[in-house]
Amino acid sequence: MLDGDPGGRVERAENDLVLSFLRVRRAIGLLGYFLPPALLAYxxxxxxxxxPSISAYYYSPMxxxxxxxxxxxxxxxxxxEGYRPRPGEWLSDLMAGRAASLGALAVALIPTAPGQPVACTLSQCVLGFSAASTLHWLGAALFFGALALFCLVLFVRGAHPDPEKTxxxxxxxxxxxxxxxxxxxxGLILLSPEPxxxxxxxxxxxxxxxxxxxFAFATSWMVKGDAMxxxxxxxxxxxxxxxxP
Known part of the structure:
Protein backbone atom coordinates (compact mmCIF):
# COMPACT_ATOMS: atom_id res chain seq x y z
CA MET A 1 0.00 0.00 0.00
CA LEU A 2 1.28 3.45 -0.86
CA ASP A 3 2.18 5.93 1.89
CA GLY A 4 -0.55 8.51 2.35
CA ASP A 5 -3.10 6.17 0.80
CA PRO A 6 -4.60 4.44 3.83
CA GLY A 7 -7.58 3.09 1.95
CA GLY A 8 -5.47 1.78 -0.87
CA ARG A 9 -7.56 3.68 -3.39
CA VAL A 10 -4.67 5.01 -5.43
CA GLU A 11 -3.01 1.61 -5.54
CA ARG A 12 -6.24 -0.09 -6.59
CA ALA A 13 -6.80 2.54 -9.27
CA GLU A 14 -3.29 1.99 -10.61
CA ASN A 15 -3.80 -1.78 -10.60
CA ASP A 16 -7.11 -1.40 -12.44
CA LEU A 17 -5.40 0.81 -15.01
CA VAL A 18 -2.67 -1.77 -15.59
CA LEU A 19 -5.25 -4.54 -15.96
CA SER A 20 -7.19 -2.39 -18.43
CA PHE A 21 -4.05 -1.86 -20.50
CA LEU A 22 -3.34 -5.59 -20.47
CA ARG A 23 -6.86 -6.47 -21.61
CA VAL A 24 -6.77 -4.00 -24.49
CA ARG A 25 -3.33 -5.21 -25.59
CA ARG A 26 -4.43 -8.84 -25.51
CA ALA A 27 -7.62 -8.06 -27.39
CA ILE A 28 -5.66 -6.35 -30.16
CA GLY A 29 -3.25 -9.26 -30.33
CA LEU A 30 -5.96 -11.91 -30.42
CA LEU A 31 -7.86 -10.13 -33.18
CA GLY A 32 -4.66 -9.91 -35.21
CA TYR A 33 -4.01 -13.60 -34.75
CA PHE A 34 -7.57 -14.50 -35.73
CA LEU A 35 -8.03 -12.59 -38.99
CA PRO A 36 -5.60 -14.29 -41.44
CA PRO A 37 -6.41 -17.88 -40.34
CA ALA A 38 -10.14 -17.14 -40.59
CA LEU A 39 -9.74 -15.91 -44.16
CA LEU A 40 -7.44 -18.80 -45.02
CA ALA A 41 -9.90 -21.33 -43.58
CA TYR A 42 -12.72 -19.86 -45.64
CA PRO A 52 -4.57 -11.96 -53.80
CA SER A 53 -4.57 -10.04 -50.52
CA ILE A 54 -6.31 -9.81 -47.17
CA SER A 55 -8.03 -6.67 -48.43
CA ALA A 56 -9.50 -8.59 -51.37
CA TYR A 57 -11.74 -10.48 -48.95
CA TYR A 58 -13.87 -7.35 -48.77
CA TYR A 59 -15.44 -8.66 -51.98
CA SER A 60 -16.07 -12.14 -50.58
CA PRO A 61 -18.61 -13.60 -48.13
CA MET A 62 -15.97 -12.89 -45.47
CA GLU A 81 -4.00 5.70 -24.10
CA GLY A 82 -0.94 3.86 -22.84
CA TYR A 83 1.61 5.75 -20.83
CA ARG A 84 2.22 9.46 -21.01
CA PRO A 85 5.48 10.45 -22.70
CA ARG A 86 8.28 11.62 -20.48
CA PRO A 87 9.89 15.04 -20.94
CA GLY A 88 11.67 15.18 -24.28
CA GLU A 89 9.61 12.37 -25.82
CA TRP A 90 7.37 13.67 -28.59
CA LEU A 91 5.79 10.37 -29.61
CA SER A 92 3.10 8.98 -27.32
CA ASP A 93 1.10 5.76 -27.17
CA LEU A 94 -2.05 7.82 -27.63
CA MET A 95 -0.75 9.48 -30.79
CA ALA A 96 0.44 6.23 -32.38
CA GLY A 97 -2.73 4.41 -31.35
CA ARG A 98 -4.96 7.05 -32.91
CA ALA A 99 -2.93 6.98 -36.13
CA ALA A 100 -3.10 3.18 -36.32
CA SER A 101 -6.83 3.33 -35.58
CA LEU A 102 -7.49 5.73 -38.45
CA GLY A 103 -5.42 3.55 -40.74
CA ALA A 104 -7.38 0.45 -39.75
CA LEU A 105 -10.68 2.23 -40.39
CA ALA A 106 -9.48 3.35 -43.81
CA VAL A 107 -8.56 -0.23 -44.69
CA ALA A 108 -11.93 -1.50 -43.46
CA LEU A 109 -14.22 1.17 -44.91
CA ILE A 110 -12.41 2.27 -48.08
CA PRO A 111 -11.93 -0.96 -50.02
CA THR A 112 -9.19 -1.72 -52.47
CA ALA A 113 -10.00 -1.83 -56.18
CA PRO A 114 -12.14 -4.85 -57.09
CA GLY A 115 -10.82 -7.51 -59.40
CA GLN A 116 -14.01 -7.45 -61.44
CA PRO A 117 -16.89 -5.03 -62.06
CA VAL A 118 -18.97 -4.47 -58.92
CA ALA A 119 -21.33 -1.83 -57.60
CA CYS A 120 -19.36 0.96 -55.98
CA THR A 121 -19.34 1.52 -52.25
CA LEU A 122 -20.01 5.00 -50.88
CA SER A 123 -16.32 5.88 -50.76
CA GLN A 124 -15.75 4.51 -54.26
CA CYS A 125 -18.76 6.36 -55.66
CA VAL A 126 -17.55 9.63 -54.15
CA LEU A 127 -13.82 9.26 -54.78
CA GLY A 128 -13.69 6.91 -57.74
CA PHE A 129 -12.25 3.42 -57.71
CA SER A 130 -8.66 4.50 -58.30
CA ALA A 131 -8.56 7.21 -55.62
CA ALA A 132 -10.35 4.97 -53.12
CA SER A 133 -7.85 2.19 -53.73
CA THR A 134 -4.97 4.62 -53.21
CA LEU A 135 -6.47 5.78 -49.91
CA HIS A 136 -6.95 2.15 -48.92
CA TRP A 137 -3.27 1.36 -49.39
CA LEU A 138 -2.22 4.59 -47.69
CA GLY A 139 -4.42 3.60 -44.76
CA ALA A 140 -2.75 0.19 -44.67
CA ALA A 141 0.67 1.85 -44.65
CA LEU A 142 -0.41 4.16 -41.82
CA PHE A 143 -1.85 1.23 -39.86
CA PHE A 144 1.18 -1.01 -40.11
CA GLY A 145 3.63 1.90 -39.90
CA ALA A 146 2.14 3.09 -36.61
CA LEU A 147 2.19 -0.46 -35.26
CA ALA A 148 5.85 -0.73 -36.24
CA LEU A 149 6.48 2.46 -34.24
CA PHE A 150 4.89 0.81 -31.23
CA CYS A 151 7.31 -2.09 -31.60
CA LEU A 152 10.48 -0.14 -32.33
CA VAL A 153 9.98 2.95 -30.16
CA LEU A 154 7.14 2.87 -27.67
CA PHE A 155 7.14 -0.69 -26.37
CA VAL A 156 10.90 -0.71 -25.78
CA ARG A 157 10.87 2.36 -23.57
CA GLY A 158 11.82 1.99 -19.94
CA ALA A 159 14.99 2.54 -17.95
CA HIS A 160 17.22 -0.20 -16.51
CA PRO A 161 15.50 -3.22 -18.06
CA ASP A 162 15.70 -6.56 -16.30
CA PRO A 163 16.36 -9.78 -18.27
CA GLU A 164 12.67 -10.27 -19.09
CA LYS A 165 12.30 -6.68 -20.29
CA THR A 166 15.42 -7.12 -22.41
CA GLY A 187 5.32 -1.87 -51.99
CA LEU A 188 7.93 -3.38 -54.26
CA ILE A 189 5.42 -5.90 -55.59
CA LEU A 190 2.73 -3.27 -56.17
CA LEU A 191 5.18 -1.06 -58.06
CA SER A 192 6.70 -3.89 -60.10
CA PRO A 193 6.05 -4.20 -63.86
CA GLU A 194 2.91 -6.01 -64.93
CA PRO A 195 4.77 -9.09 -66.27
CA PHE A 215 1.12 -11.92 -36.95
CA ALA A 216 4.12 -9.75 -36.08
CA PHE A 217 2.02 -6.91 -34.71
CA ALA A 218 -0.27 -9.39 -32.93
CA THR A 219 2.73 -11.03 -31.27
CA SER A 220 4.10 -7.70 -30.06
CA TRP A 221 0.77 -6.76 -28.47
CA MET A 222 0.39 -10.17 -26.86
CA VAL A 223 3.87 -9.87 -25.37
CA LYS A 224 3.06 -6.36 -24.16
CA GLY A 225 -0.14 -7.73 -22.66
CA ASP A 226 1.84 -10.32 -20.66
CA ALA A 227 0.06 -13.12 -22.53
CA MET A 228 3.33 -14.75 -23.63
CA PRO A 245 11.88 -22.20 -14.09
Missing amino acids: SLIWGDGLL REVFVGILSAIAVFLWSY ASNRIYRACGWIILAALALI VKTQLTPLRPVFWLETIAT KPVVRALAHAETGRPA
Missing part, protein backbone atom coordinates in the same frame (compact mmCIF):
# COMPACT_ATOMS: atom_id res chain seq x y z
CA SER A 43 -10.62 -20.07 -48.81
CA LEU A 44 -9.63 -23.67 -48.19
CA ILE A 45 -13.05 -24.96 -47.11
CA TRP A 46 -15.69 -22.88 -48.88
CA GLY A 47 -13.91 -20.52 -51.26
CA ASP A 48 -12.39 -20.84 -54.70
CA GLY A 49 -8.82 -20.53 -53.52
CA LEU A 50 -6.72 -17.91 -51.81
CA LEU A 51 -7.42 -14.32 -52.82
CA ARG A 63 -16.55 -9.15 -45.80
CA GLU A 64 -18.27 -8.92 -42.42
CA VAL A 65 -15.39 -10.72 -40.72
CA PHE A 66 -12.80 -8.53 -42.45
CA VAL A 67 -14.58 -5.25 -41.71
CA GLY A 68 -15.69 -6.31 -38.24
CA ILE A 69 -12.25 -7.37 -37.01
CA LEU A 70 -10.51 -4.31 -38.43
CA SER A 71 -13.17 -2.05 -36.94
CA ALA A 72 -12.78 -3.72 -33.55
CA ILE A 73 -9.01 -3.31 -33.74
CA ALA A 74 -9.55 0.35 -34.65
CA VAL A 75 -11.80 0.88 -31.63
CA PHE A 76 -9.31 -0.74 -29.26
CA LEU A 77 -6.42 1.26 -30.71
CA TRP A 78 -8.37 4.52 -30.47
CA SER A 79 -9.22 3.83 -26.83
CA TYR A 80 -5.66 2.83 -25.94
CA ALA A 167 13.95 -10.29 -23.91
CA SER A 168 10.64 -8.54 -24.54
CA ASN A 169 12.46 -5.69 -26.27
CA ARG A 170 14.15 -8.17 -28.58
CA ILE A 171 10.76 -9.54 -29.56
CA TYR A 172 9.32 -6.05 -30.07
CA ARG A 173 12.19 -5.00 -32.29
CA ALA A 174 12.04 -8.21 -34.30
CA CYS A 175 8.30 -7.70 -34.82
CA GLY A 176 8.80 -4.08 -35.82
CA TRP A 177 11.44 -4.86 -38.41
CA ILE A 178 9.36 -7.75 -39.76
CA ILE A 179 6.43 -5.36 -40.24
CA LEU A 180 8.59 -2.81 -42.05
CA ALA A 181 10.21 -5.47 -44.22
CA ALA A 182 6.81 -6.86 -45.18
CA LEU A 183 5.57 -3.36 -46.03
CA ALA A 184 8.63 -2.70 -48.18
CA LEU A 185 8.20 -5.96 -50.07
CA ILE A 186 4.49 -5.31 -50.62
CA VAL A 196 6.37 -9.54 -62.86
CA LYS A 197 3.02 -9.15 -61.11
CA THR A 198 1.49 -11.72 -63.44
CA GLN A 199 4.18 -14.25 -62.59
CA LEU A 200 3.87 -13.62 -58.86
CA THR A 201 0.07 -13.58 -58.67
CA PRO A 202 -0.42 -17.37 -58.32
CA LEU A 203 1.85 -17.33 -55.26
CA ARG A 204 -0.30 -14.70 -53.52
CA PRO A 205 2.75 -12.88 -52.10
CA VAL A 206 0.79 -9.86 -50.86
CA PHE A 207 -1.57 -12.04 -48.83
CA TRP A 208 1.31 -13.90 -47.18
CA LEU A 209 3.30 -10.73 -46.49
CA GLU A 210 0.22 -9.08 -44.97
CA THR A 211 -0.28 -12.20 -42.87
CA ILE A 212 3.32 -12.09 -41.65
CA ALA A 213 2.98 -8.40 -40.76
CA THR A 214 -0.32 -9.06 -38.98
CA LYS A 229 5.21 -14.78 -20.34
CA PRO A 230 6.57 -18.34 -20.76
CA VAL A 231 8.13 -17.42 -24.10
CA VAL A 232 9.64 -14.22 -22.72
CA ARG A 233 11.01 -16.02 -19.65
CA ALA A 234 12.49 -18.81 -21.76
CA LEU A 235 14.22 -16.26 -23.99
CA ALA A 236 15.44 -14.30 -20.97
CA HIS A 237 16.88 -17.39 -19.32
CA ALA A 238 18.46 -18.51 -22.59
CA GLU A 239 20.22 -15.16 -22.85
CA THR A 240 21.41 -15.20 -19.24
CA GLY A 241 22.50 -18.82 -19.40
CA ARG A 242 20.18 -19.94 -16.62
CA PRO A 243 17.53 -22.63 -17.08
CA ALA A 244 13.94 -21.42 -17.22
Whole structure:
Protein backbone atom coordinates (compact mmCIF):
# COMPACT_ATOMS: atom_id res chain seq x y z
CA MET A 1 0.00 0.00 0.00
CA LEU A 2 1.28 3.45 -0.86
CA ASP A 3 2.18 5.93 1.89
CA GLY A 4 -0.55 8.51 2.35
CA ASP A 5 -3.10 6.17 0.80
CA PRO A 6 -4.60 4.44 3.83
CA GLY A 7 -7.58 3.09 1.95
CA GLY A 8 -5.47 1.78 -0.87
CA ARG A 9 -7.56 3.68 -3.39
CA VAL A 10 -4.67 5.01 -5.43
CA GLU A 11 -3.01 1.61 -5.54
CA ARG A 12 -6.24 -0.09 -6.59
CA ALA A 13 -6.80 2.54 -9.27
CA GLU A 14 -3.29 1.99 -10.61
CA ASN A 15 -3.80 -1.78 -10.60
CA ASP A 16 -7.11 -1.40 -12.44
CA LEU A 17 -5.40 0.81 -15.01
CA VAL A 18 -2.67 -1.77 -15.59
CA LEU A 19 -5.25 -4.54 -15.96
CA SER A 20 -7.19 -2.39 -18.43
CA PHE A 21 -4.05 -1.86 -20.50
CA LEU A 22 -3.34 -5.59 -20.47
CA ARG A 23 -6.86 -6.47 -21.61
CA VAL A 24 -6.77 -4.00 -24.49
CA ARG A 25 -3.33 -5.21 -25.59
CA ARG A 26 -4.43 -8.84 -25.51
CA ALA A 27 -7.62 -8.06 -27.39
CA ILE A 28 -5.66 -6.35 -30.16
CA GLY A 29 -3.25 -9.26 -30.33
CA LEU A 30 -5.96 -11.91 -30.42
CA LEU A 31 -7.86 -10.13 -33.18
CA GLY A 32 -4.66 -9.91 -35.21
CA TYR A 33 -4.01 -13.60 -34.75
CA PHE A 34 -7.57 -14.50 -35.73
CA LEU A 35 -8.03 -12.59 -38.99
CA PRO A 36 -5.60 -14.29 -41.44
CA PRO A 37 -6.41 -17.88 -40.34
CA ALA A 38 -10.14 -17.14 -40.59
CA LEU A 39 -9.74 -15.91 -44.16
CA LEU A 40 -7.44 -18.80 -45.02
CA ALA A 41 -9.90 -21.33 -43.58
CA TYR A 42 -12.72 -19.86 -45.64
CA SER A 43 -10.62 -20.07 -48.81
CA LEU A 44 -9.63 -23.67 -48.19
CA ILE A 45 -13.05 -24.96 -47.11
CA TRP A 46 -15.69 -22.88 -48.88
CA GLY A 47 -13.91 -20.52 -51.26
CA ASP A 48 -12.39 -20.84 -54.70
CA GLY A 49 -8.82 -20.53 -53.52
CA LEU A 50 -6.72 -17.91 -51.81
CA LEU A 51 -7.42 -14.32 -52.82
CA PRO A 52 -4.57 -11.96 -53.80
CA SER A 53 -4.57 -10.04 -50.52
CA ILE A 54 -6.31 -9.81 -47.17
CA SER A 55 -8.03 -6.67 -48.43
CA ALA A 56 -9.50 -8.59 -51.37
CA TYR A 57 -11.74 -10.48 -48.95
CA TYR A 58 -13.87 -7.35 -48.77
CA TYR A 59 -15.44 -8.66 -51.98
CA SER A 60 -16.07 -12.14 -50.58
CA PRO A 61 -18.61 -13.60 -48.13
CA MET A 62 -15.97 -12.89 -45.47
CA ARG A 63 -16.55 -9.15 -45.80
CA GLU A 64 -18.27 -8.92 -42.42
CA VAL A 65 -15.39 -10.72 -40.72
CA PHE A 66 -12.80 -8.53 -42.45
CA VAL A 67 -14.58 -5.25 -41.71
CA GLY A 68 -15.69 -6.31 -38.24
CA ILE A 69 -12.25 -7.37 -37.01
CA LEU A 70 -10.51 -4.31 -38.43
CA SER A 71 -13.17 -2.05 -36.94
CA ALA A 72 -12.78 -3.72 -33.55
CA ILE A 73 -9.01 -3.31 -33.74
CA ALA A 74 -9.55 0.35 -34.65
CA VAL A 75 -11.80 0.88 -31.63
CA PHE A 76 -9.31 -0.74 -29.26
CA LEU A 77 -6.42 1.26 -30.71
CA TRP A 78 -8.37 4.52 -30.47
CA SER A 79 -9.22 3.83 -26.83
CA TYR A 80 -5.66 2.83 -25.94
CA GLU A 81 -4.00 5.70 -24.10
CA GLY A 82 -0.94 3.86 -22.84
CA TYR A 83 1.61 5.75 -20.83
CA ARG A 84 2.22 9.46 -21.01
CA PRO A 85 5.48 10.45 -22.70
CA ARG A 86 8.28 11.62 -20.48
CA PRO A 87 9.89 15.04 -20.94
CA GLY A 88 11.67 15.18 -24.28
CA GLU A 89 9.61 12.37 -25.82
CA TRP A 90 7.37 13.67 -28.59
CA LEU A 91 5.79 10.37 -29.61
CA SER A 92 3.10 8.98 -27.32
CA ASP A 93 1.10 5.76 -27.17
CA LEU A 94 -2.05 7.82 -27.63
CA MET A 95 -0.75 9.48 -30.79
CA ALA A 96 0.44 6.23 -32.38
CA GLY A 97 -2.73 4.41 -31.35
CA ARG A 98 -4.96 7.05 -32.91
CA ALA A 99 -2.93 6.98 -36.13
CA ALA A 100 -3.10 3.18 -36.32
CA SER A 101 -6.83 3.33 -35.58
CA LEU A 102 -7.49 5.73 -38.45
CA GLY A 103 -5.42 3.55 -40.74
CA ALA A 104 -7.38 0.45 -39.75
CA LEU A 105 -10.68 2.23 -40.39
CA ALA A 106 -9.48 3.35 -43.81
CA VAL A 107 -8.56 -0.23 -44.69
CA ALA A 108 -11.93 -1.50 -43.46
CA LEU A 109 -14.22 1.17 -44.91
CA ILE A 110 -12.41 2.27 -48.08
CA PRO A 111 -11.93 -0.96 -50.02
CA THR A 112 -9.19 -1.72 -52.47
CA ALA A 113 -10.00 -1.83 -56.18
CA PRO A 114 -12.14 -4.85 -57.09
CA GLY A 115 -10.82 -7.51 -59.40
CA GLN A 116 -14.01 -7.45 -61.44
CA PRO A 117 -16.89 -5.03 -62.06
CA VAL A 118 -18.97 -4.47 -58.92
CA ALA A 119 -21.33 -1.83 -57.60
CA CYS A 120 -19.36 0.96 -55.98
CA THR A 121 -19.34 1.52 -52.25
CA LEU A 122 -20.01 5.00 -50.88
CA SER A 123 -16.32 5.88 -50.76
CA GLN A 124 -15.75 4.51 -54.26
CA CYS A 125 -18.76 6.36 -55.66
CA VAL A 126 -17.55 9.63 -54.15
CA LEU A 127 -13.82 9.26 -54.78
CA GLY A 128 -13.69 6.91 -57.74
CA PHE A 129 -12.25 3.42 -57.71
CA SER A 130 -8.66 4.50 -58.30
CA ALA A 131 -8.56 7.21 -55.62
CA ALA A 132 -10.35 4.97 -53.12
CA SER A 133 -7.85 2.19 -53.73
CA THR A 134 -4.97 4.62 -53.21
CA LEU A 135 -6.47 5.78 -49.91
CA HIS A 136 -6.95 2.15 -48.92
CA TRP A 137 -3.27 1.36 -49.39
CA LEU A 138 -2.22 4.59 -47.69
CA GLY A 139 -4.42 3.60 -44.76
CA ALA A 140 -2.75 0.19 -44.67
CA ALA A 141 0.67 1.85 -44.65
CA LEU A 142 -0.41 4.16 -41.82
CA PHE A 143 -1.85 1.23 -39.86
CA PHE A 144 1.18 -1.01 -40.11
CA GLY A 145 3.63 1.90 -39.90
CA ALA A 146 2.14 3.09 -36.61
CA LEU A 147 2.19 -0.46 -35.26
CA ALA A 148 5.85 -0.73 -36.24
CA LEU A 149 6.48 2.46 -34.24
CA PHE A 150 4.89 0.81 -31.23
CA CYS A 151 7.31 -2.09 -31.60
CA LEU A 152 10.48 -0.14 -32.33
CA VAL A 153 9.98 2.95 -30.16
CA LEU A 154 7.14 2.87 -27.67
CA PHE A 155 7.14 -0.69 -26.37
CA VAL A 156 10.90 -0.71 -25.78
CA ARG A 157 10.87 2.36 -23.57
CA GLY A 158 11.82 1.99 -19.94
CA ALA A 159 14.99 2.54 -17.95
CA HIS A 160 17.22 -0.20 -16.51
CA PRO A 161 15.50 -3.22 -18.06
CA ASP A 162 15.70 -6.56 -16.30
CA PRO A 163 16.36 -9.78 -18.27
CA GLU A 164 12.67 -10.27 -19.09
CA LYS A 165 12.30 -6.68 -20.29
CA THR A 166 15.42 -7.12 -22.41
CA ALA A 167 13.95 -10.29 -23.91
CA SER A 168 10.64 -8.54 -24.54
CA ASN A 169 12.46 -5.69 -26.27
CA ARG A 170 14.15 -8.17 -28.58
CA ILE A 171 10.76 -9.54 -29.56
CA TYR A 172 9.32 -6.05 -30.07
CA ARG A 173 12.19 -5.00 -32.29
CA ALA A 174 12.04 -8.21 -34.30
CA CYS A 175 8.30 -7.70 -34.82
CA GLY A 176 8.80 -4.08 -35.82
CA TRP A 177 11.44 -4.86 -38.41
CA ILE A 178 9.36 -7.75 -39.76
CA ILE A 179 6.43 -5.36 -40.24
CA LEU A 180 8.59 -2.81 -42.05
CA ALA A 181 10.21 -5.47 -44.22
CA ALA A 182 6.81 -6.86 -45.18
CA LEU A 183 5.57 -3.36 -46.03
CA ALA A 184 8.63 -2.70 -48.18
CA LEU A 185 8.20 -5.96 -50.07
CA ILE A 186 4.49 -5.31 -50.62
CA GLY A 187 5.32 -1.87 -51.99
CA LEU A 188 7.93 -3.38 -54.26
CA ILE A 189 5.42 -5.90 -55.59
CA LEU A 190 2.73 -3.27 -56.17
CA LEU A 191 5.18 -1.06 -58.06
CA SER A 192 6.70 -3.89 -60.10
CA PRO A 193 6.05 -4.20 -63.86
CA GLU A 194 2.91 -6.01 -64.93
CA PRO A 195 4.77 -9.09 -66.27
CA VAL A 196 6.37 -9.54 -62.86
CA LYS A 197 3.02 -9.15 -61.11
CA THR A 198 1.49 -11.72 -63.44
CA GLN A 199 4.18 -14.25 -62.59
CA LEU A 200 3.87 -13.62 -58.86
CA THR A 201 0.07 -13.58 -58.67
CA PRO A 202 -0.42 -17.37 -58.32
CA LEU A 203 1.85 -17.33 -55.26
CA ARG A 204 -0.30 -14.70 -53.52
CA PRO A 205 2.75 -12.88 -52.10
CA VAL A 206 0.79 -9.86 -50.86
CA PHE A 207 -1.57 -12.04 -48.83
CA TRP A 208 1.31 -13.90 -47.18
CA LEU A 209 3.30 -10.73 -46.49
CA GLU A 210 0.22 -9.08 -44.97
CA THR A 211 -0.28 -12.20 -42.87
CA ILE A 212 3.32 -12.09 -41.65
CA ALA A 213 2.98 -8.40 -40.76
CA THR A 214 -0.32 -9.06 -38.98
CA PHE A 215 1.12 -11.92 -36.95
CA ALA A 216 4.12 -9.75 -36.08
CA PHE A 217 2.02 -6.91 -34.71
CA ALA A 218 -0.27 -9.39 -32.93
CA THR A 219 2.73 -11.03 -31.27
CA SER A 220 4.10 -7.70 -30.06
CA TRP A 221 0.77 -6.76 -28.47
CA MET A 222 0.39 -10.17 -26.86
CA VAL A 223 3.87 -9.87 -25.37
CA LYS A 224 3.06 -6.36 -24.16
CA GLY A 225 -0.14 -7.73 -22.66
CA ASP A 226 1.84 -10.32 -20.66
CA ALA A 227 0.06 -13.12 -22.53
CA MET A 228 3.33 -14.75 -23.63
CA LYS A 229 5.21 -14.78 -20.34
CA PRO A 230 6.57 -18.34 -20.76
CA VAL A 231 8.13 -17.42 -24.10
CA VAL A 232 9.64 -14.22 -22.72
CA ARG A 233 11.01 -16.02 -19.65
CA ALA A 234 12.49 -18.81 -21.76
CA LEU A 235 14.22 -16.26 -23.99
CA ALA A 236 15.44 -14.30 -20.97
CA HIS A 237 16.88 -17.39 -19.32
CA ALA A 238 18.46 -18.51 -22.59
CA GLU A 239 20.22 -15.16 -22.85
CA THR A 240 21.41 -15.20 -19.24
CA GLY A 241 22.50 -18.82 -19.40
CA ARG A 242 20.18 -19.94 -16.62
CA PRO A 243 17.53 -22.63 -17.08
CA ALA A 244 13.94 -21.42 -17.22
CA PRO A 245 11.88 -22.20 -14.09
